């Protein structure tokens with residue numbers, strides 16, 4: 472089999488949702504500057520996220536997402552996405568010429584060629600591009616062998632996995648958050664993650680707000696539900712250790728991305744001293760990035776994203792490393808279908824949960840015919856050959872070839 476073409480399409484459609492999409496927003500590293508601290512939740516939909524939401528008209532959101540299609544001389548087309556606009560350009564200008572004529576089933580060879588070619592692009596958008604192509608090739612492999620992804624990866628260790636409800640975008644006033652957290656529990660979730668809005672620049676009053684948020688959620692969900700706290704790269708070592716002391720009585724399962732992704736030593740210092748477990752890796756890439764985190768003892772939970780960190784070929788290497796270092800691997804949730812398959816092919820203690828971003832995954836799966844949504848707090852793997860994703864043409868208002 473040979474790759475005959477790589478196509479990139481930007482799809483647009485309209486999502487109707489009852490959810491309060493992106494009314495709240497996450498704390499960001501750039502919020503140390505007051506003019507950015509003051510920005511509202513519109514920054515969440517400013518095109519850095521995938522797919523992007525643009526306008527809300529008459530109760531509908533304009534959604535766009537970029538997908539990659541890999542055609543073969545066998546008539547099988549591999550599909551992956553949605554991706555960011557940025558990586559489409561890398562695929563088109565940097566990778567396409569390398570891929571035409573390659574055997575799509577030789578994923579190790581293709582990955583290695585892409586990596587060696589993009590030697591300045593080992594992290595960030597170029598690696599998103601590699602990831603998308605790699606996932607599309609696994610889709611081809613699945614379609615060629617009539618096997619769903621979890622099967623190709625040696626699963627299932629189990630077919631349903633507990634999802635944690637990731638509350639990115641929900642308002643975080645303590646009362647609103649408590650109410651929403653209760654809703655998650657009544658929907659069957661046994662774990663929920665919340666994003667703080669205060670960091671080192673916000674002083675003692677900000678620390679109090681962070682504590683009030685988590686205290687209100689603990690009070691709302693009771694003692695048996697897991698709570699995770701995400702600082703989105705925006706705290707520092709000293710601040711985190713103080714917050715960990717203050718939050719300990721509410722028993723969060725972990726504190727996430729507490730320092731900058733490049734400050735792996737900082738992670739290790741926090742982890743040494745924190746009474747709460749530390750997670751990170753969502754903004755790290757490849758097996759080599761993961762190895763740094765594991766060797767330095769930086770995290771208890773590693774959260775590389777399959778669509779960012781190098782694709783499926785890379786995630787199974789990261790998973791092997793994680794299990795050897797006794798670190799949990801709970802991928803960041805850009806792709807629910809792929810993460811479900813990867814998770815269902817790991818030992819349960821290595822990957823005990825799957826992330827479900829209640830708002831974002833509604834958008835990221837908008838164009839799918841078979842979006843995977845938790846039922847009673849559990850995500851079940853797709854049984855379709857390949858990645859299990861298909862474009863629902865009824866949702867596509869317009870498409871643009873890139």
Ligand SMILES: [Mg+2]
Pocket residue numbers: 701703727728753
């Ligand atoms: Mg996160």
